[in-house]
Each structure stands twice: as C-alpha cells, then as structure tokens.
Amino acid sequence: MSGLPPFAAPMPLDAAAPAALETTRKAPTSAWYALVVLIIATVLGSIDKVILTLLTEPIRQTLSLSDTQLGLLQGAGIVLFTGIATLPLGWLSDRYDRRVVLAACVVLWSAATAMRGTAMDYGVLFVASVGLGVGEAGLTPITNSMIPDLFPRAQRVLANAVFALSAIFGSALGALLGGTIVHLTDDLRPWLPVAMQQLEAWRLTFFVLASAGIPVTLLVLSIRRTPRGGVQEAKPGAPAAASADAPGATTLHEHLRRHWRTFAGLVVGVGLTSVGLSSLGTWLPIVTARTYGVTPVQMGQGMGLAFLCGTVAGGLLGVLSMRYVQPRMGPAAALRLIMLGNLSAALMSTLLLFTSSANHNFALLGLLVVPLIGSAVLLPNVLQDAAPPHLRSRTIALLTMASLPFGVVGPLMVGMLSDALKSMPNGLAVSIVATTLVGGSLGAMVLRATEGPFVRLMREAKPN
Template sequence: MVAVIPPAAAIAAETATPVPVEEKTKAGLAAWYALGVLLVATVLGSIDSMLVTLLTEPMRHTLSLSDTQIGMLKGGGLVLFTGLATLPLGWLGDRFDRRFVLAGCVLVWSAATGLRGTAMDYGMLFVASIGLGVGEAGLGPITNSLIPDLFPRAQRVLANAIFAISSIFGGALGAILGGSIVAGIEKSRHLLPVAMQGLETWRLTFFAMSVVGLPVILLVLTIRGTRRTPAARKVQVDAAEGISFGDYLRNHWATLARLVAGSGLAAVGLSSVGSWMPIVAARQFGLQPQQLGQGIGIAAMAGTLIGGVIGVTAMRIARKRVGAAAPVRVLTLGYGSAGLISVGLLFVRSGTDVFVLLALLLIPLIAGAVVLPNVLQEVAPPHLRARVIGALSMGGLPFAVLGPLAIGVISDAVKSVPNGLAIAIVAATMTGCLAGAALLRATEPAFVRLLKAVNPSS
C-alpha cells in the first residue's frame, strides 16, 4: 500500500500446525553490509525520482507541458507502470536470486533516467517514465523479502526500523543531493564536450545520473547469497505444501481489498506531498531546483525525525488499547491528520511556508509508515511474501494513478483562479485522506481476524 502506501490462506486456524521458531542466531556483518547496500540503492532511486519533481518546471517550459500531462507522467507513466511491474518482479524475486533481480532493476531505471534527457516531446518523456517506474518497482518487494532472509526474527524489527527510518532520511538526502547535482552540473557546463555545452541543464542532469547507476549495480551483486536456517526452510516447505498464492487471495481478498482501498483513497490526496507541493513553491515563489531540493530535504528530515518518535510512541499506546489492530489505528489517525493539515496550503505566503507545511504533513505519515514493514512481513508466509506485497501494490494502482492526474486536471480547470494549483491539491488531499481514514477505521476487526488466521500460534 502507498505511504506510502501495506497474508497465506486461512490454514484451518483451529487445526494448523504451529509455526516452528527460527533458530536463535544473530545476523553477521554480511547481513548488515547487505542492508547498507539496499539503502544505497534506495537512495539512488530516491534521487532519480526526486529529480523528476525538481526539474518539472524547466521541462515544462522546454516541452510546453500542461499540468494534465505532468499529472499523466507522474501517475500514468511512473506510478501505473511501477505498480504493474511490482507483481512480476515479486514473482521473480520469490524464484530467483534476488540480488540479480534487483541489479536488473537498477539497470533499467538508470537507462530510463538517461532516456529522459533525450526527450524532444511528451511522448518520449512518457516512455522514459514507464522505464523508470518498471525499474523502481522491484525495490519494495525485493527489499521486504530480503530483510527477513538476512535477519532472524529477534533482530528483524530492529533491521526494519533502521531501514525504514534510514531510507526516509535517504529520500531527504536524495532531495538535497538532487538539487546540488543540478546546480553543480550547471556550474560545470564549461568542462563538458562542446557538443553538450548547449544542452539544457535538466538534460545533462539526467545523463549524469544514468551513469551513477553502474557502481550501484556492482554493489548489489556483492551482497552474499542468503541462506535460510533449517527451521526456516521447514517453515517454507510446510507452507508451500499447505497453501498456494491463489488460495491465500481467495480466503483474504475482502480484507485485503478494504486495506488497499483505505490507503489508496488517502494516496489520491497524498500524491501531492512529494509531487505537487514542490511545484507550488517553484511556480508561486520562483524557487530554483537547488532551493527546492534543500527545502524538501530539510522538511523531510524534520518530519521523519518527529514522525518516527511519534509513531513508536503511538504504537505503544495503541497496542495497549486496541491490541493487534494498533498498526491500522495509527495509519487511520495519520491519514486523518494529514487531510486536515493540508488546508494550510491555501494560506502559504512563501517557499518557506510550503516547506514547513510539508514537514507537518510528513509527521503523521511517517508515524504510520514506520509500522508498515513488519505488518507486510508478518501477514505473509515466506514463500509468498514478495508476491503478496506485489499484489497489494497492484491493487492500489487505480488510486495511485488517479491522484497525480486528478490534481493536474483540477489545476488546469481552475488555472484562471489565483492559487488554483493549491486549491486542487487541498481538494484532493482532504477528500482522499478523510475517506481513507474512515474506511481503515471500519476495517480494524477484519484486519485482526486476518492476522489470527495467518498466525494461529501467535
């Protein structure tokens, strides 16, 4: 599921054999090294994705793009094909060496980043967005399925927390680095071959970032192959014999659909957080890519730090009050709060105001996001984990595509109205977040039943 974003059929819960406990071993240096490499790949993906936002205005002027076309690039081109590719890549990750699958993903999105720099019209830009989405689609399912293979259960919560917080901080770092990269390339233009010196800065930036993917591919390939403990291998064999992917979906589709729809409705509005709010700062207040990158990065770091602390505290409180429903309750409160906070966008008076509001929006979103990895991993059996995550991502596709596109369409419709883009963002965010929060709140009992069916011994 989005911010965003996310379970084995009910194996006759009353008669199911208890799941064996994993051997009590600690992860070695190789596992922590692998976690670091996964973070590097995630940061690179964050930079490449953020550059699309930081360079939207220069691309819009060069290629004469409308807001509807920009919304299609972010929704139809990037988000749609990211979702469509997630399940096939999850299937590959469950069957083949995940290192090679992830390395292939980095290669694809790096090539697509370079292709963006060659775009002479909207059509080529859209094709490049598809490639970027397909490449980055592998990050979620492969990472979430690799971490349980690298770390025993006793250390998994710690590893997930480190990865979740570090990757979000990495995204903030990606924004800062992205802006600095754009400025650095502009200043270094005179060092380039004469044939390239006349190209727009946004094209040169995409060319440069496509090359950076090569060393990251080599790093991914240095991760040591994961091996399951004997107990874990027995769990996978027993699970494979007792349940299929199709049986799992048939038994739990209703609850999964409600979880996806709840987060999906919120995602319709929250697409504005990373995609459209920086454009407001650039368009209304004239901020340049480097200023945008620094502002987004600082806002993301502040929102992540505060949101992470609030998320951990909220989980402790919610666990005592609502038990297993705690993750859904935290998400519900986060989405509802974000919807109300978004109204502040109508009253910003400077770029700084936009970044402060962005940090405030991120606080409740991060508070919910830090609990998701463990939920995703616990509700899915090991042999289905990557495919389940992929299926949930595909289920959220209509919402993820609708979000950026809806804001673009509304913005074009009210472009004659002062502050029209901000009005479009608030309208989508308020409606989506509040509706999503209400649906998730109503789904709590079904979510608890799902967890008990999948983990009868817990």
C-alpha cells in the first residue's frame, strides 16, 4: 500500500503439507532471470522516486516552493495518482501481456523524470510528478502477479523474499546512488553541451536518471512470457487456474463482498499508519537538510547507510519473529507482527524531537526502518494468497487505490502543519511526530480488530 508493502521461515499457510510433486518442481533459469529484471525495474523506480527527496531543498530554493506545495507533490502528485492508475493498470495486466504493460510504465515514469528537469515553475513539476506516479503505479500489481506465475509454491516464498529484500535494498541503494549521481553530474558539467552547462545540478540529475529507462525497458521486454497460473498449471490432478473470463469463476465483486471486513480493515489500518510513517521518509530528510545544512550527496550517503543497516536488521527480525510467533498464533501471526512493527515505529518517531545533529537523524531513520522492514517482508505472501490468480492484480490494485486518502493526507498534513507552526523553531519536527503518532496508534487498533476476519479469509484460501 502506498507509499504500500517472505523468507523461507514465514511459510504460506498451506506450505506444511504440499503435494510431493509440487515440492520437487523447480523454477527454470528464465524465472530467476525475470526476477532479476523485475528487481532492476523496481530499483530504478525507487531511485527516480527518492531523488526528489534528496533534491527537495535545491528545488525549493530555485522555484520558491512552500512546505504545503512540497506536501502536495509527494501526496497528491505522486501518491494520489499512483493509486488512481493502479486499478486500470492492474486490469490491463490481468488481461494483456504483463511484460508490455510494465515496459510502458517504465517509459512513462522515465519521461516524467526528464520532464521534472525542465520544470520552471510548480505547475510543470506537479504534472511531472503525476506522470511519475502513474508510471510507477504498475510496479506493485504487476510484480506481485508475475512472481506467482514464475515460481511454484515451494519456491515462491524464497522468490518473494529475494524480491522484497532486493527492492528494499534498492531503496537504500537509490539513496546512495542518488547522492553520487548528483555529485558526478556536477563534475561532468564541463563535458556537457554548452546549452546544458548552465543548468542547475538537480535538473541535470533528472535528465541522467531518465536516460536509464531505455535499457530497463528493453530488459523487461526480454522476459520470457509465462502463462497465467504459471508452473502451477501443470500440477497433475489440479484444476487449471481460472481465467478472468472463465464461466463460473469467482468475480472480483463477489470476492470483495465476501471478505469486505478483512479488506476494509487492512486498508484503514495500514492506511492510518501510513499517514505518518510515509511522511517520515518524505520529511525526515527535508528537516535534516533544512536544520543542519546537509548537501544532497551527504543526504544520500546518510539515508543509504541508514536504510542498509535498518533493512538487514529488520529482515532478520521479521524472519526470527515469524518463526517464533507463527506456530503459536497460526494465520494471525503476520498481521499481528505488521501491527506491532508499525506501532513501534510510530512510538519511536518521538525521538525526532530530541535529536541534535544530522547524524542523529540518520541513526533515527535506521532505527525506524528496522520494525517497518520486519513487518513489510511478511506482506507479499498475504496479498498473493488473499485472492485467486485471475483476480490477484486487481485485488492488490484495488487495495492500493482504496488507500489513496491516507497516502495523500500524510505528506500534505505535515506540510500544512509545518506552515502553520513556522513560528516554532522545530515546527516541522513537531508536525512529523504528531502526524505519525496519531496515525500509527489508530492504525494499530484497527489492525488488531481485523485479525478475526483476516484469519477466516486465510483459512478459506488455505483450508488445509
């Protein structure tokens, strides 16, 4: 789920008693190649998204932007239109070649990244952010639909773990590379055409990143096409996966109506939590740059190191926690851990009021990442098993779209509160903490109340 998110340890609910043939079936080399390409595309999307955070202060100074406008860029500009586009892109990927749909998405968000570099006012920057959001909207539903088609159930957990952690590491790598790209682009200025030598470093950075979309698009198109249901369609004695148009197949409306309490609880619970937590990734770097004068290069290095350390610790925490909790709680384990991880991060955000240096803020960011990653790595299998294959993309897309109000409110609320508290020396930090704490606490209560219907859905999906 916006700004939204499987090790060998947290096995799917039916993994304890799979059919013998299913456990011995292995994914072909082409499946692992496809997974690597999906990771590369996701990492590029992460870099294109995080680079705006690194360059926010130079852009704000050049275009004279307010905090409310910055909040709108991240909220309405990216999150809102990402959610709006997710459902139609999920619909397209359920009916047409997912490789082509994903390649078109890469082209669109790369073109939008280049458009950012041409922005002379807030309007153009906002339109470019909309294009970026629409393009990246296809990543979640398409990748979560392709992985189950590429890998048998016995290997899907591992594939999800590899993809999830690689994508998360990609965010950290994006921050590190983003700062490095800013620095290298500025150093290469004398070698650029005369017309480009006078451009600001942030504009040149956007142009460089946009050019990376061309080879990534070709890589996506090189993935071998896999039928719906993938390797699992060949399982002897098992019915073929239902297609979207097969007679008698469960419709999206029927599936959502039957389990509306579960899906509503997930959307509202995770959404309320993300109101604040999504703002941490957006605003914590900004308050650090504004308060301590950190450059984009320093910001990229600090954020990248914090994400890398937090991801390693969070991944281990998720695996170990799931091994301990799942035998005791069964299908409720994943949701309980997600709730506890998000609540812990919300409570720890109060430490922002007591930091006194940029390094303190980076250390806090790494600390916050630990429980968030610990819970986030559990989500892909839950989402994939919560709907039949022919509804998977649209179900995930609809859940993402339903979280729109929360994703928009978070960054915008922090920006508006910050503008209202300009007279306070730490008004931006207070705004971040207040939004995160309230949203995280309310979201945890909703997720806790959702455990009952969530368990019933999991047991229906995996009766054995």
